[in-house]
Amino acid sequence: MSFAEQLTQLRSFLDADELHEQALDYMASQGYLTALCICPEPVPEQEWLDVLFAEPPHYRDEAERQAIEGALGQLKIHIARLLAADDDLELPCALEFGDDPDNSDIRSWCIGFMEGVFLRESLWFERFEEEVSELLLPIMVGSGLFDEQEEFADMAQNPQLAxxxxxxxPETLTALFLLLNAPEEKPALLKPRSNG
Structure with missing residues (x-):
């Protein structure tokens, strides 16, 4: 089965109604795995799978379990390779809310990413708290998880700013990856900008 076919199977499985209501859908899983790839320390596979599904899925058989978990593992490796490349990561969805922010793919992706951050929150902020907080801001705004806080509510209500x-x-992800995994190469986003 090709990688594209694996992803098609994974998408139909993760977007089905049978999964627990707290389980991450396909787009949220993409964000979640991206965060895991950026995290300074690896998270054991069983732990991140348990969080992704919220409760063990009802697989048809062992073959389906292996296929789905295998596809998730392959997707994680694929994202890690893209992050390690020189180009900014291309997200699997449009970078816009559209008419309904709460049901947009980018919102799901951002929520999934933040779930990945929450798994090892202290590690993310341990060494570069200020820089990481600044870089995470666009994803936090995208997730809508913080809209009850005044500064986030103001941003969310300003369509152009959002x-x-x-x-x-995309460039934020590259900067986070470099900051947390190759800190001697300060990401360009954090370098003082020259006025030339």
């Missing part, structure tokens, strides 16, 4: 934030996510 759109600008979402557009920054």
């Amino acid at each position: 759109a600008d934030m979402l557009a920054q996510i």
Whole structure:
């Protein structure tokens, strides 16, 4: 089975109604696995699978379990390779809310990413708290998880500002990856900008 076919099978499985309501759908899983690839320390597979599904899925048989968990593992490796490349990561969805932010793919992706951060929150902020907080801002805004806080509510209600934030996510991911995994190479986003 090709990687594309694996992803098609994975998507139909993760987007089905049979999974626990707290389970991450396909787009949220993409964000979640991206965060796991950026995390400074690896998270054991069984632990991240348990969080992704919220409760063990009802697989038809052992073959389906192996296929789904295998596809998730392959997707994680694929994302890690893309992050390690020089180009900014291309997200699997449009970088815009559209007419219904709460049901947009980018919102799901951002929620999944933040779930990945929450798994090892202290590790993310341990060494570069200020920089990581600044870099995570576009994803936090995209997730809608913080809209009860005044500063986030203000951003969410400003469509142009929210759109600008979402557009920054790919370069933000590259900067986070470099900061947390190769800190001697300070990401360009954090370098003082020259006025030349």
